[in-house]
Amino acid sequence: MLLFPAFLTLKGQSRTGLQAEKISLARASRLIDALPEADPWLRMPDASTLAWSESYTMNALMDLYDATGDTWYLREVASRGARLLEHRDDRRGVADGSGHIRPAWSMASKYVVAEGALKDEKGNIVVGIRSTPSAYNNFTTVEVVPGSDGRFTLKVRNEHFKRYETYENLSLSDTCERFVKRVVDDPMAPYSTRPGDYHDKKSNLVRIEFIKPGYQGPLPPQQVALSPVPLAFTGYLGVIYHPMLRFSEVVRSRPRLKKLLPYAESFIKAAEESYEDASRRLWREGPHSGEGYYLMCEKGESLPADNVGQPFNYLAKHVCAQLALHRLTGRPEYLERSEKMVNLFKNRLVYDSDKDLYTWNYWYEPMTTTGWKPEDNISHNVKVYEGKARVEDISHGGHDIHMVMAAYKMGIGFDRADIKRFANTFLKNVLTPDRKKITRLVDGSGDYPAYFNSLHQWLVLSEVEPEVARAGEYIYNHRQEETLPFTAKLLAIRR
Numbered sequence: 001m002l003l004f005p006a007f008l009t010l011k012g013q014s015r016t017g018l019q020a021e022k023i024s025l026a027r028a029s030r031l032i033d034a035l036p037e038a039d040p041w042l043r044m045p046d047a048s049t050l051a052w053s054e055s056y057t058m059n060a061l062m063d064l065y066d067a068t069g070d071t072w073y074l075r076e077v078a079s080r081g082a083r084l085l086e087h088r089d090d091r092r093g094v095a096d097g098s099g100h101i102r103p104a105w106s107m108a109s110k111y112v113v114a115e116g117a118l119k120d121e122k123g124n125i126v127v128g129i130r131s132t133p134s135a136y137n138n139f140t141t142v143e144v145v146p147g148s149d150g151r152f153t154l155k156v157r158n159e160h161f162k163r164y165e166t167y168e169n170l171s172l173s174d175t176c177e178r179f180v181k182r183v184v185d186d187p188m189a190p191y192s193t194r195p196g197d198y199h200d201k202k203s204n205l206v207r208i209e210f211i212k213p214g215y216q217g218p219l220p221p222q223q224v225a226l227s228p229v230p231l232a233f234t235g236y237l238g239v240i241y242h243p244m245l246r247f248s249e250v251v252r253s254r255p256r257l258k259k260l261l262p263y264a265e266s267f268i269k270a271a272e273e274s275y276e277d278a279s280r281r282l283w284r285e286g287p288h289s290g291e292g293y294y295l296m297c298e299k300g301e302s303l304p305a306d307n308v309g310q311p312f313n314y315l316a317k318h319v320c321a322q323l324a325l326h327r328l329t330g331r332p333e334y335l336e337r338s339e340k341m342v343n344l345f346k347n348r349l350v351y352d353s354d355k356d357l358y359t360w361n362y363w364y365e366p367m368t369t370t371g372w373k374p375e376d377n378i379s380h381n382v383k384v385y386e387g388k389a390r391v392e393d394i395s396h397g398g399h400d401i402h403m404v405m406a407a408y409k410m411g412i413g414f415d416r417a418d419i420k421r422f423a424n425t426f427l428k429n430v431l432t433p434d435r436k437k438i439t440r441l442v443d444g445s446g447d448y449p450a451y452f453n454s455l456h457q458w459l460v461l462s463e464v465e466p467e468v469a470r471a472g473e474y475i476y477n478h479r480q481e482e483t484l485p486f487t488a489k490l491l492a493i494r495r
Contacts, residue, residue, distance in 0.1 A: 022482055023473065023490045028064055031484040041087045047105035050084055051236040056485050058243035063488035065250070067495045071257065074247060078263040081244045085270050089232050097302045102232035103273040105240070110136045110160075111233075112302040113381055114226035115209070118144060121220050127172070127180070128209035131226050132381040133193045134304050136160040140205050143223040150217030154180065156205050162195035165203050172217045181208040187374045187383045191304065229302035234278040234294060235310050238317030239399070241271045245324035252328065268328050271321060275334075283337065284309065287365060291347065292340030294318060300380040307379050311363045313396035315341045316403030323406050335410075342413040345400065357424035359443045360400070362392045391441040393448070394430050398457025401426075405460045416464060423465035426458045435471050436478045452479060456486040462493055469493045 021027050035057065040049050058077050065073040085091060090103045097112075114137035118127035131137035139160040145153040147169065156165040170180045186202035193204045206226075248264035251257045282295040293315055299307035310318075319338045326334035349358045361368050371387030372378040379385070392400065404422055408414040429444035431437070438455060440446025455472065462469035469490070476486055 022477060023487055023494070025064075025068065025491065027482070028484065028487050028491060031482070031487060032061075035484070039083060041084075044109075045087070046109050047107040047233050047236050047240075048109065048111065050087070050105055051239040054080065054084060055240050055243055059246070060485040060488035062243050062246045062250075063485075063492040067488070067491040071260075074250065074257065074260055077243065077247045078260055081247065081267055082263060084240070084244075085266070088270070088274075090273075096232040097229035098231075098298070100232075103270070103277050104232035104234055104237060106230040106232045107236075108228040108230035110138050110228075112137070112228045112231050113304055114138050114140060114228050116142060116224040116226040118142070118219055118222060118224065120215070124212075126212040126215045126219070128211075129206050129224070129226065130209045130381075131158075131206045132189075132304050133161075133205065134191050137226060137304075138228045140226045141223060142206065142226065144219045144221055146218055146221055151178070152217070152219050154184065156184075156203060158193070158205055161193050161205075163193055163198070163205060164196070165198045165201065165205060167200060167203075172211055172215055172219070174211075181211065184208055189383065191382050191385050231297055231302045233297070233303070234274070234282055235296065235314040237271075237274050237278060238314065238319070238321040241267070241274070241321045242317055242324070242402075245271060245321055245328065248328060249324060268325070271325055272329070275322065275325070279333070279337070285340070287344075288347070290340060291344040292337060293344055293364075302381075304381045305367075305379060305385075306381050308367065309364065311367075311396070312345055312360070312392065313362070313399040315344065316399040316401075319403040320406045323410055323412075338407070338410075339412055342403065342407045345403065346413050351421070355424060355428050356421055357428055358418075358421050359425065359429070360392050360397075362390045362396065391443045391445070393441050393446075393451065394438060394458075395451045395454040397430075397442045398454050401458050402460060405463065408464075419461060419464040423461045423468050426461060426468055427471055430455070430458065431471060431475060435474050438475070452481065453483055453486075456483070456489040459489050459493060 040054050043049070058080055061073045061077050087105060088103060089096060089106050090101050093101065094106065095101045096106045114131045116129045117125040118129070120126050129142055131140040136158065140156065140158045143155040145155065147153060151169050151171055154167040154170055167183055169178050170183060171178045172180060183200070184203045185207045186204065189202070189204050244267040248267045251260045251264040278294060281298060283292065284295060285292050293309040296308050296310050297303045297306050319341050322334040322338045325331065326338070344364065348364055349360050351358060366372055366387055367385065368389040369387045371385040374383040401422060404414055404419070408419055425442055429442055430439060432439065438449070438452055440448040440451060459468060459472045473490055476490065
C-alpha cells in the first residue's frame, strides 16, 4: 500500500560525466538547488507527501551534516521540520474521518476507503456507499440510471483497475429479490480487485452502507465520484519523525549548536505527543510473549485493513524514532515497545544457510497465515482475507534495515553475525551478480528498476560490512539516475 520514495531524480547525462562528480558535495549542492522551493504539502496536502518525499530530503540533509559538519544543513532541517509540524492535524485544527483531531498527519488520497451518497430529487441522502479495496478507492464512481416503477440500474466503475460493474432492475425495497444491497454487497469480496466487465456479479468495488428506512424511490439520474475518508495515519509517524529526532540528538549533544536547541526541543515534544496518542489507542501486545505492534487504525476507521497490525516497514521506523526518544528522554516505554517490535520482526526471519543471509515477509500473521473470515469479525472494511505470505520488497525492506541497525547499536535483538547476514541479503539477493542491477524482493526475485531510488537505505549496513558501501558506490556510478539521498548517504559513509 505504499509508494517508493518520491525524491528528486536527475537523468540524461553521460555516464562518464556522472562518474566524475556524482558522489561529491558539488553534486549534492546541485541536487539541493534543484529541489522545489514551495512547501511540498501545498503541492499535495497529504501525509504520504511528507513520509515519502520530505522525510527523505531531511534525512539526506542530516547525512550531509554528518559528512561535513556544516551547520547550514542543520538549519535547513530545522526550518523544514518546523514547517512540517505546522501541517499536523492538531496544529491546523482539522479532524479526520473519525471526527477526532489527532497529533498526526492525515492522508486522504488513494490509500484510504472512499464514500459517497445517492440522493433523492430534493437532495436528501437516501443511500450510503463505501469502497474498500486495498487502494485507489478514490477512482471509484457510481452512476444511477432510472428505470420504471422505481427500479434503476447501477453502474460502478474504477478506471484505475479497469473494472466495470453493472446491476440492472434494482430496487430499494428490502422485500424485493432485486433489493440493491442483496444484489450488490459481497461479504466475501477480496482485499484486491481485478479488471473486467461484470454484470450482476457481486461487487468487488463497493458495498451499500445504509438505505434510508422506508424509502422506496425513485432515484433520479446521478453520477457520484466517491471521496476518500481522511485518516490521521500513525504508520507514518516513525518515517516523518526519524530525521527530526536525528537532528535533536545532534543538537542536544553539542553545546555550540545551542541556537538550534528550541527546534530540537519542539521536535522531541511533538514526537512524544504523537506517540502518546498512537500508543494509547493502537499499541497491542503479542502475538507471542515479548512481541508487540501498532494497529493500522482503529476498527471502522478508513484504512482498508483496519484493526490489523502495521507491516514491518512501519514498525521499523517506529523503532528508529522511539529508540531515539528513549535516548533523548530516558523514558523506558520507548525502549520496551522497541524491543517488542524488534522481537516480532526477528522471530519471523527466514535464515538461508547456503547463502548465510536472511529473508522475510512484508507482513506477519494473520495476514501471512490464516487470514480471516466474516465471522471472525476482525476488520470492518475487509470482511475476508486469504492469508498469504508475501516476501518483503527491497524498498520497504530498507526501512527494516534501518531498524536492524538502530537496534544493533543499542544492543537489542541483533549481533554482528546478524548484521553480516543482512549485508549478504543486500550483496547476494538485492544486487544482481554483476552489481549493476537490482531485484524487486529481498529473496532475490522479481524486477522493478524504480526501487533503485530507495537502495541507499541499505548502506547503513556498511558500518559493519564495508563491502556494502563499495557495492553501493559501484552500482550508483553505473546508473544514469542520481538522487540526493543516495549521494548524501555515500558522502556520509566516506567521511
